[in-house]
Amino acid sequence: MFAGLGSHRDRALVSLWVSTGARAAELLGARCGDLDAGQQLITVVRKGSRAVQQIPASPDAFVWVRLYQCTLDSSTPVGRDDPLWWTRRRPLRALSYPAARAMFTRVNQVLGANWSLHDLRHTAAYRMARDPQLPLTDVQWVLGHAQLSTTQLYLNPMPSEVIAAVLAHHRRGLDGALPAAVADGGPVSEYRAESLDTLFSRRSS
Structure with a gap:
């Protein structure tokens, strides 16, 4: 744009x-x-x-x-x-x-x-509100909001961020660690061999 x-x-x-x-x-x-x-x-x-x-x-x-x-x-x-x-x-x-x-x-x-022009204000507000080093009361002052609750609306995550976070959760697995291939910059997602065995009913000969 x-x-x-x-x-x-x-x-x-x-x-x-x-x-x-x-x-x-x-x-x-x-x-x-x-x-x-x-x-x-x-x-x-x-x-x-x-x-x-x-x-x-x-x-x-x-x-x-x-x-x-x-x-x-x-x-x-x-x-x-x-x-x-x-x-x-x-x-x-x-x-x-x-x-x-x-x-x-x-x-x-x-x-x-x-x-819209107002979308630019929303973009600025969202970026500031999501910065952990910027107190929300400071963001409220910059935006000119009378109520802090109005500023808090910008803490709601975007759907794309939620999806990315949940996919990252699945990649980490139950033990909380990223697979070695992902940690080393490998594929974003990997299916486990046991999962494929279950899904496709693969049996060893």
């Missing part, structure tokens, strides 16, 4: 969404003065509470923001109180939520996907 984005602006937006967990509208409302690349922070106004909050983002996100800023021509307002995100076409306008959603829709059409 990232490779299908058409500009550094779009890549900067997606990088920030997926690393901050900010709501789409919160990030789109950012001003030039809200960026603090040195501290890897961006200030947003929280939906609902209208609280002003600094939230951390990944280093890569700020690289993409800088690349986007380098594409702006000299007529683009870049004062502290000016919008951070601008349309790519003239007349120049602050990037709106419908325009950002349309950008994402175009990528979906190319890829045959159906992701």
Whole structure:
């Protein structure tokens, strides 16, 4: 999906969404003065509470923001109180939520996907909540959740992770040890000889 984005602006937006967990509208409302690349922070106004909050983002996100800023021509307002995100076409306008959603829709059409802008927030929340070194209360604060129970929803595993974990359980066997072939990077799954004998009624001559 990232490779299908058409500009550094779009890549900067997606990088920030997926690393901050900010709501789409919160990030789109950012001003030039809200960026603090040195501290890897961006200030947003929280939906609902209208609280002003600094939230951390990944280093890569700020690289993409800088690349986007380098594409702006000299007529683009870049004062502290000016919008951070601008349309790519003239007349120049602050990037709106419908325009950002349309950008994402175009990528979906190319890829045959159906992701939404809110899915990026879910991705960020899920990654943070599943990090054992990141307290869930910290994740709650970053996401701007009023209740910890809302953040706890992201602790629910994905079906693919459950399947992988249970298959690993079966590979370990009853004694809790991985078969030597698997431990050495061999086949992911092996049937035991006695199991095959039972399944196919093989008998020694």
